[in-house]
Amino acid sequence: MHGHIGGAEQGTPAEYVYKLWLGNGITTVREPGCMNGVDWCVSEARRSAANTITAPRIFAYAAFGFKERTPMTRPEQAREWVREMKARGIVGMKCFGYRPDVLEAAFAELKKQGMRSACHHAQLDVARVNVLTTARWGLTSMEHWYGLPEALFDDRTVQDYPPAYNYNNEADRFGQAGRLWAQAATRGSDKYEAVIGELLKLDFTIDPTFTIYNAARDLMRARRADWHEEYTLPSLWDFYTPNRDHHGSFFFDWGTEDEVAWRGNYARWMAFVNDYKNRGGRVTVGSDSGFIYQLYGFGTIQELELLREAGFHPLEVIRSATLYGAQALGEEQRLGSIEPGKFADLVVLKENPLANLKVLYGTGHIRLGDDGKVHRVGGVEYTIKDGIVFDAKQLLADVRRMVADEKAKRHIERLPQP
Ligand SMILES: [Zn+2]
Structure with missing residues (x-):
């Protein structure tokens, strides 16, 4: 999602990204x-739908007001933008916040056009437009998760920013983000219950992307993940490496205090997401x-x-990854479960992911065999999209070759370490 x-x-060429996705x-x-x-995104979505490229099915959402012409200052411009995107083949809008009157008009037009x-x-923008505002x-x-703690504020209306905070300094941006959930209404409070209740009534979808902040609570683990050496392109590794100009490379001086704050952030955030799921969200x-x-x-x-760590049963995890995703896209008639009349999308593997989700990783899972030797088991064998059977292990072998080729060009054997 x-x-x-x-x-x-x-x-990162698209082929690299697509093969990593299908391979997993x-x-x-x-x-x-x-x-x-x-236009490129829509073209890729169409080529994938026609099965002329090796790629997952793509739903193209355009970013509102991002690098588009001049800033929008009138609601009518937002409505025009939505209509133009629809005409170009876009099926939904992604936004980051905007002037409230302009953004509200965009949502009204999206509704009219049947877009998500x-x-x-x-x-x-979150002090004037939080999750409850946009959901309404x-x-x-x-x-x-941004915008959710703000909707949950009950003893303030603005986050406790230090005076020198600069959003464009990502050490500030992500460092202070890690201190945000602690400022929200506590679990079980009236405010907390009211927010959950209203979001449920609005049939609202939460797409938490827990994974993308994982390095903030355990940088060493994220940097040394099993897959980096063979699957991460050196150019992508360069992009991740601490740098003031690269988005998400904010580990300028990231230490224990930041990681501990983020662990507390995760505990509160995960509890909210699990509560939301348990109420039917x-x-x-x-x-x-x-x-x-x-x-x-x-x-x-x-x-x-x-999601499992947040409290989801493995079956609830799989439902979130399949049927709920299809519902959120408005595509449950065609996607999300194995039923007559739907696209033949399946994942085939020799292990049982309900017992251990790690067997789904392309790098598999480490297990000591009866022979006394350590083996790698699992990894998806076949990814079937629209009835087309992809050899997942072959796709991942292609990715390993792309990475090895770039290393050879750079005359390096391993990803550079500071
Ligand atoms: Zn994103």
């Missing part, structure tokens, strides 16, 4: 933003990989593990 197709700044069993991706260009929406409520206007899914699986040491495909499997 949150899959960007990489791009020039990461040095992903058959459908919502592209929230189409940052490589609206996703919002990352960026801190720049018709937002269909919230991304990540729709929670989906997104990843946002390509940033912050999270790799395409692998990040999605990690998201399944994080």
Whole structure:
């Protein structure tokens, strides 16, 4: 539900991203933003739908007001933007916040056009438009978690920012984000219950993307994940490496205090998401990989593990990854379950992911065999999309070759370490 197709700044060709996705069993991706260009994104979605490229099915959502003409100042411009996107083949809107009157008009037009929406409520606008505001206007899914603690404030209306806070300094942005959930209404309070109740009534979808912030609570683990050496392109590794100009590479001086704050953030956030699910709320699986040491495909499997950590039963995790995703896309008639009349999308493997979600990782799971030797088991064998059978292990072998080729070109054997 949150899959960007990489791009020039990461040095990640679409083929690389698609093969990582299919190789980890992903058959459908919502592209929230189409940052490589609206027309390119729509063209990729059409080529995938026609099965002329090796790629998951793509739902193209355009980013509202992002690098588009001049800033919108009148509601009518938002309505025009939505109509133009629809005419170009876009099926939904991704937004980060905007001037409230303009943004509200966009939601009204989306509704009229039968289009869906996703919002990352960026801190720049969240004091005047939080998750409840946009949900009331018709937002269909919230991304990540920003805007939710703000909707839950009961002893303040603005986050406790330090005076020198600068959103464009990502050490500030992500460091203070890690201190945000502690400022929200506590679990079980009247405010907490009221927010859950209203979001449920609005049939709202939460797409948490727990995985993309995982490095913030355990940087060493994220940097040394099993898959990096063989599957992460050196150009993407460069992009992840601490750098003031790269989005998500904010580990300038990231230490114990930041990680501990983020662990507390996760505990509160996960509890909310699990409560929402238990009351009947729709929670989906997104990843946002390509940033912050999270790799395409692998990040999605990690998201399944994080939903499990939040309290989901493995069956609830699988439902979030399948049927709930299809519902959030408005595609449950065609996708999301194995039923007559739907697309033949299946994942085939030799292990049981309900017993251990790790067997879904392309790198598999480590197990000591009866022979006394340590083996790698699992990994998806076949990913079937629209009835077409892809050899998942072959796709991942292609990715390993792409990585090895780039290393050879750079005359390096391993990813550079500081
Ligand atoms: Zn994103």
